[in-house]
Amino acid sequence: xxxxxxxxxxxxxxxxxxxxxxxxxxxxxxxxxxxxxxxxxxxxxxxxxxxxxxxxxxxxxxxxxxxxxxxxxxxxxxxxxxxxxxxxxxxxxxxxxxxxxxxxxxxxxxxxxxxxxxxxxxxxxxxxxxxxxxxx
Numbered sequence: 001x002x003x004x005x006x007x008x009x010x011x012x013x014x015x016x017x018x019x020x021x022x023x024x025x026x027x028x029x030x031x032x033x034x035x036x037x038x039x040x041x042x043x044x045x046x047x048x049x050x051x052x053x054x055x056x057x058x059x060x061x062x063x064x065x066x067x068x069x070x071x072x073x074x075x076x077x078x079x080x081x082x083x084x085x086x087x088x089x090x091x092x093x094x095x096x097x098x099x100x101x102x103x104x105x106x107x108x109x110x111x112x113x114x115x116x117x118x119x120x121x122x123x124x125x126x127x128x129x130x131x132x133x134x135x136x
Contacts, residue, residue, distance in 0.1 A: 009065065041057075041065065067082060
């Protein structure tokens with residue numbers, strides 16, 4: 001399985017000095033069920049040693065982050081410097097659900113049989129999610 005990573009970059013000036021923050025972020029470190037987009041500004045600041053209670057951090061926050069070089073599932077959701085966290089998060093949750101479903105049915109149904117029967121695949125996913133929702 002390929003890790004989900006993304007490159008996050010932001011350039012800004014503060015007090016006559018140019019700051020260029022550039023990090024490869026492992027998206028798998030963020031909880032799957034979180035839903036909300038992680039605070040990438042805060043993450044970049046922490047990696048650069050910038051105090052989140054500073055004017056420098058406020059200037060950092062006022063600039064957009066450019067995303068690129070995504071790997072894994074994240075690559076499908078990174079385009080033109082933008083990252084669709086909601087789409088990525090939904091796809092990542094769906095992928096996790098499918099891994100669990102396949103583990104349950106592997107002795108009964110082969111993965112290629114599920115691919116050939118989209119209605120069965122949809123029904124299994126619906127049943128799994130209904131069960132998951134009833135536990136919450």
